[in-house]
Amino acid sequence: MSLSGPPLSPRELDVLAQVARGCSNAEVGRRLSLLPETVKSCLRCAMRKLGASTRFEGVVATR
Secondary structure (H helix, E strand, C coil): CCCCCCCCCHHHHHHHHHHHCCCCHHHHHHHHCCCHHHHHHHHHHHHHHHCCCCHHHHHHHHC
């Protein structure tokens, strides 16, 4: 995991915060009024920026 790199967008941080609460992509979408495809895209971008290969790694790197 990379702790330096491009900063996460506010939306990526919002999505990761919901994932950290244990929400599924569908639940994140409902809570943030996003389509499930948008949630997946935000997670992919955030994880790429963080160098994370799992949702858990993404959350840990963000914290």
